[in-house]
Amino acid sequence: MDKPEQTADSEFRYEAVVKFIDDLIDSGALAPGQKVPSLRKVSKARGVSVSTALHAYRMLESKGVLEAQPQSGFYVSANSVVQMGKPSVMSRSTPVRKVSSGALVANMFELAGDTDLAPLGCAIPSPDLLAASQLDKFLARMTRTRGKHANTYAPPRGVDSLRAAIARRSINWGHAVSADDIVITCGCTEALHLALKAIAQPGDTIAVESPNYFGFLPILQALHLKVTEIPTDSIDGISVPALEVALEKTPVKACLFSSAFNNPLGCLTSEEKKNQVLSLLNRHRIPLIEDDVYGDIFFGKERPRPYSAMEKAKNVIYCSSFSKTVAPGYRIGWIASSGYTDKLAAEKYATTLCGPTLTQVALGEYLNAGAYDNHLRGLRKSFAANMAAVSNTIADTFPAGTRISRPEGGFVLWVELPDDINARAVFDLAIREGICFAPGDLFTTSNNYRSCLRISCGYPWNTQIERAIWKLAELVVVQRNAQT
Ligand SMILES: Cc1ncc(COP(=O)(O)O)c(C=O)c1O
Known part of the structure; x- marks a missing residue:
């Protein structure tokens, strides 16, 4: 072509x-x-x-x-997914609020490990699709050959070979980062925590997309930060006009936005829009913390470039991890920024001194062995196929008026049920049937998204998942009828 x-x-x-x-x-x-x-x-x-x-x-x-x-x-196309509407978008940003993440967020993290549940809940890929077993082999080899030397503290910023491997990969996302500016963290979660701590003080307000990943909320809560949520479209991402209005009227200390395939919408903000967002933030002297955990899982031709690779990028802290592509259990993430490295490294050694050494050495070896890109190609195909199968089945079974996102990457789907259906009540019924999903009200501090749900498509399509979607469709109707 x-x-x-x-x-x-x-x-x-x-x-x-x-x-x-x-x-x-x-x-x-x-x-x-x-x-x-x-x-x-x-x-x-x-x-x-x-x-x-x-x-x-x-x-x-x-x-x-x-x-x-x-x-x-x-x-x-006469395909039924095409005929479903797209999820609706909030009309304006939410007022500034204190964050209180609630018991169900904690419970979702507990449920993540429950292998008896149909795996539509937490955004965790199937271990069979991930590279964890390949990585384990590198770990076993490292334990045998370098265990003695690696069984000591790593430098606070992380093992040099891993930081160098990440720095080399950063060329793929269009913004070569120096290994000196990378700090290895315990997953993206710690990276976000360190970034927010480096920038904001208790009581400050952080702007996030809406809906946003529910794991942001406990971090913001722990740091006593407030939040305003900016309307975000399931296709083309954050609303720049709404952000502009929010920044005019609210003293926002930092923004925390997704670089690509926001969880739960799967949306992708275009490069043009990213530059508009950055120009606005530059004008208001507001730093951006970007979360790029899904950046490598794109279904299109090219990896989306993050905010930090844009022409207008000035004050951006980049956070990511290997949790969605290699092994969430290794808990390896990283943070990269040229302006804040010393502060971030100091915060890192003040809290944990350094991350575990052996796993970092093993991951560095794995990345250097050159199999990661091939692995990613297969992973993207699997996620895209799972997402298509789940979307089609929802289109065929859920009540008329259900709306659905069309992500071009990642592996979560956002489903908006007709608004007389309460997704939290459906969740209670579903858990009793051994099916997990994430109710929409977890992804906000507002009263929105009560009829929405997020479905994870991180497991290959199989009869257990097919039955679970059919059952969910039934439970949605049961919940609706129970109210009338
Ligand atoms: C957007 C987003 N950021 C961060 C995380 C957490 O990543 P990690 O497991 O690397 O801490 C997740 C996990 O679901 C996520 O969806």
Whole structure:
């Protein structure tokens, strides 16, 4: 396929065509089965070349939105997911609030280890899909060959070979980080904790996307921080106008945003928007903490570049981990920033001195052995296939009016039920049936998302998962009927 055109501000023109067709379908102007405008017409209307229009149509075809018919053209797919609406977006940012993360967040982390439950709850990939067993072999070898030397304290910033391996990989996300500016942490969770602690004082307000990962809330609570949530769309991410208004009226100390495939929406903020967000933050002198744990799990052609790789990036702290791609149990994450490294390293040794040494050595060896990229290719395919199977089954079984996200990466789905259904009540029924999912009200400090749920698609499609989705659909109806 021809290379798509790129405008001066680096937005791919085919993305504008993709959005144009998506909007026509969403508004009902193009119905399932209907022919979409010819390539010639759309190229003229959108001011792009025919090959760029074709690239956009092929992209929509690969997402199942369009179907090509030989000698005839492109048609809106009759696939039932395409006919479901997209989740709604909050109309404005939430007022500043204290954070109180509640008992169910703690309970979700407890449930994460319960292997008797159908695994639709926590965002943890199946161990069979992860590289944990390969990593274990490196660990065994390191224990045999270097155990004596590695059984000592690591430098507070982390084992040099691992930091160097991460620094080399940072070229893949378009912003080469120096190994000296990387601090190894206990997962992304500690990275976020250190970043917030380095920037904010108790009582300060942090802006987050809405809905946001429920694991942010205990961190914000522990640091006595307040929060304002910014409306975020399930397709194209944070609302820049809403952020602008929030920053005008609220003294925000820092923003904590997802770099790609926000949990739970799976949305992707475009590079153009990322630069707009950064310009706003620069104007208000507000630092950004970005969480890129899902960045390597993209279904498109290229890894999305994080905020820190954008032209307008000035004051960004990058946080990530290997929990979603290699081994959550190794608890290895990292934080990278040029402006805050000493402060972060000091905070790290004040709290834990350093991370465990052997596991860091083993992960460094694994990354250097060169199998990680191949592993990631397989992992992305599995997650995309799982997500498609779960989405299709939801489309076929859930009540009319259910809306669903269409993530282009990560492995979680956001489902919005008709608003007379209470997802927390469905959760109580589901747990009794041995099925876990995450109710929507966990992902906010507001009263929103009570009829939403997040479904993890981190396990390969199988009959247990299929039955669980069918059962969930039944429970949704049971819950609705119980109210009438
Ligand atoms: C957005 C996001 N950030 C951070 C984490 C936690 O990552 P880690 O296990 O590396 O601490 C998760 C886990 O679900 C997540 O979804």
